[in-house]
Amino acid sequence: MNQQRYWNESALVLKRYSAGEKDRQVILYIKGVGKISAKARGAKNLTSPFVSRLSPLNTCRVLMYRAGSGYWTITQCETLREFTPEKHSTKKAIIGLTMMDIIDRCSEPEHVNDPLYEVTIETLEKLELMIDEKKMEQLFDIFQVKIFEILGILPSFSHCTRCHQKIDPEKISGWDMLQITCHDCEKFNPKKHARETFNKEYLKLLNYLQKNTIEASLKISMDEDQNKDMKKMLRTLWNAQTFSLPKSFDVLESLHA
């Protein structure tokens, strides 16, 4: 049986749950590896160092091996970065945990996607320092746009979905998160009254968020209506995916500041 042990230098803990009487199963997102599920033996024992180190939102250095059966086991763990949002804000904690849940849901096991890891770490680092709850919400929205972009599920808004002609953003007739139509096609769109369309100003905003850094995107100030529309757009996009949203996502919407 091949039981070669090796260290992984940057493992973000997405989730953990009980596995039998003494162990815990931990879902990690590791740079250069992707998402994996690993067993932490004895981690339910209160004196085990795993208890606090392998907490969701923490980044760790882990020593692990893979058994012949293909299952991963963690044998040692050092905390590189501890994220303890609950000490500061409930909303911060829910946003952080919802991010972890989203990453778990939208990633395939052992599929390497380092940009996904990096944007998540960067968002967590910014979130940890935040005090203003409105900015936290904005950061979470930006995070979602970045995730959509990395996963390639943000539609291209430069061409008409129907006739594939390039569209002048100033002449947009109707659009939602799944399709954008030019004047000519919109005339013949039988569903034009059935779908929810958005103000074309938001196309510029989405474009900006895609092209710019999180830091620059946080400087945009949005009013209450824009905030609501942003959340509606993101929700539409999530609803078109094969995975469902975590329940905490609804909790966050109900806590909207």
Ligand SMILES: [Zn+2]
């Ligand atoms: Zn068209």
